[in-house]
Amino acid sequence: MFVDSADIFVFSGNGGAGAVSFLREKFVIQGGPDGGDGGKGGDVIIEVDSNAHTLANFRGKKHYKAKNGANGAPRHCTGKNGENLIIKVPLGTQILDFESGEVLADFDDSTIRVKLLEGGKGGLGNARFKTARNQAPTHAQKGIAGKQLHIRLELKLIADVGLVGYPNVGKSTLISTLSNAKPEIANYEFTTLTPHLGVVEVDELHSFVMADIPGIIEGASAGKGLGLKFLKHIERTKFLLFVLDGARDMDICTQFENLGRELDNFSPALSERSFGIVISKCDVQAPELDSLHALCATHTHKPHFILPISAVTHQGTRELVFALFEAMRSLGTKHQA
Missing domain, CATH: 3.40.50.300 (P-loop containing nucleotide triphosphate hydrolases)
Incomplete structure (x- = not known):
């Protein structure tokens, strides 16, 4: 079936939270803070698929979300970054803001890949907040929430x-x-x-x-x-x-x-x-x-x-x-x- 328009919601991933942790080892009585940072949330990326010719794959599904970043961990371990969401569209597709109609991306012969939404940044672990005055910080940052967007996909065929x-x-x-x-x-x-x-x-x-x-x-x-x-x-x-x-x-x-x-x-x-x-x-x-x-x-x-x-x-x-x-x-x- 030839489908030349679709509207969907896209979400970038949330950043992971920083960890609150203190080094605990044998013979180490008062270990310092070792909480790692949270991982970055996944981005939303739109790219051209040369084998696609319609927008039929978007029928029946409205919400598309990138993966969240993982939380930080002890021993200064940074959380894993969230996996990017890659949405594939046919050449000739325009991405428009559903509310305003603004063209956000236009996949003609010269454009084949666009980062539409940035994932949320991961929060800092408590190890980042150690200072001369505060040797044992007990707080860490939460990850920054991802972004969301309601978009419309419009396919305009490219021909000579x-x-x-x-x-x-x-x-x-x-x-x-x-x-x-x-x-x-x-x-x-x-x-x-x-x-x-x-x-x-x-x-x-x-x-x-x-x-x-x-x-x-x-x-x-x-x-x-x-x-x-x-x-x-x-x-x-x-x-x-x-x-x-x-x-x-x-x-x-x-x-x-x-x-x-x-x-x-x-x-x-x-x-x-x-x-x-x-x-x-x-x-x-x-x-x-x-x-x-x-x-x-x-x-x-x-x-x-x-x-x-x-x-x-x-x-x-x-x-x-x-x-x-x-x-x-x-x-x-x-x-x-």
Whole structure:
């Protein structure tokens, strides 16, 4: 099951208490203080797991706690430090404060490990309090309590190319044709209910990752339909590919304008993202490209390419792969080898 959000409580470990102890040995009548310090509590650490792709492991469990530090012991023995709590998340996960919404950590390509909470410091044993005036101190410190935090985990997929289009325009068929992804494909609205990632092979040395997300409907940026649940997954994509349906009742110019408006409403930065356009199902109906070219010519932000394709007959699909690769290379995007 694809799970892209979860909220949990995390706790760092408490510091162990210092010990009150005095040396007791044969022939030592009045041994001095020898109480050891308490151990430090465990930290809460979040790190990327390259084998994880969803947040499904967080379903059914809300509380995660690091180990407490052990108490100090006689003979100046320091208590054992508490074991750190290491929480593993997929690449692309954001950690947010549940109450304020502040982003505490963002695991993109450059960040793979973050210490979220520090464990409590261990208390000092009575040996630490021996002075010239007080040769036999009888007190020690308690350990400092750990910290706690209510956080929200939000997974935003990281891909080179994100497919943008209405439901049932052929995005799933396209990604299954171009890549190794095998999404469910059927002739009804919202076949795709979860995002899919696929690796598209350009040649023996180059490839890129494509993301297929559920179709956009009008009002999605305001939460209508699947709304924000899927729009967030194209925030990290480096290049957008608009998939327009040449056989749909709605003309391709209206489709393009409506989709662009929803992206801009959701995040103005998305409307400035580099993009290309494909008109799908050209085997069913030849698309009218002149009007789309004329519309794009009026925009300051123009597509890298406009291509008619058919994922079913593979018409134009190879040209699309090379067009995407060239567009991303012109942007300086790194590709997998």
